[in-house]
Amino acid sequence: MADKIRVKIAIAERIIPLYVFPEEEEGLRKIAQKIESLIKEFEKNYAVEDKRLALAMCTLQYATQLEKNNKSSDLEKDDLKDRLSALNTLINQVI
Numbered sequence: 001m002a003d004k005i006r007v008k009i010a011i012a013e014r015i016i017p018l019y020v021f022p023e024e025e026e027g028l029r030k031i032a033q034k035i036e037s038l039i040k041e042f043e044k045n046y047a048v049e050d051k052r053l054a055l056a057m058c059t060l061q062y063a064t065q066l067e068k069n070n071k072s073s074d075l076e077k078d079d080l081k082d083r084l085s086a087l088n089t090l091i092n093q094v095i
Contacts (some may be wrong), residue, residue, distance in 0.1 A: 004020055005020040009037070011055075012039060012054065012055055038054075039058060
């Protein structure tokens with residue numbers, strides 16, 4: 001852990017001490033800010049008073065986005081494979 005630094009991140013009125021690589025700190029802080037903003041949005045729009053419920057809602061939203069992105073990525077990979085296969089066929093015809 002010699003290369004890691006200790007940071008404190010605030011989420012849902014809690015301080016979370018973490019050890020991260022210096023190059024990860026800025027991204028981690030940005031993510032924490034996004035989570036805080038989303039919690040406030042849930043509290044405002046849905047009258048959520050329990051921070052745990054707001055965090056659970058954040059988790060569901062981010063997990064849904066991640067799943068959607070993974071499916072999108074899989075479709076792109078399949079499309080790329082098909083295109084490469086077609087290109088390979090064309091090259092073999094020319095050779």
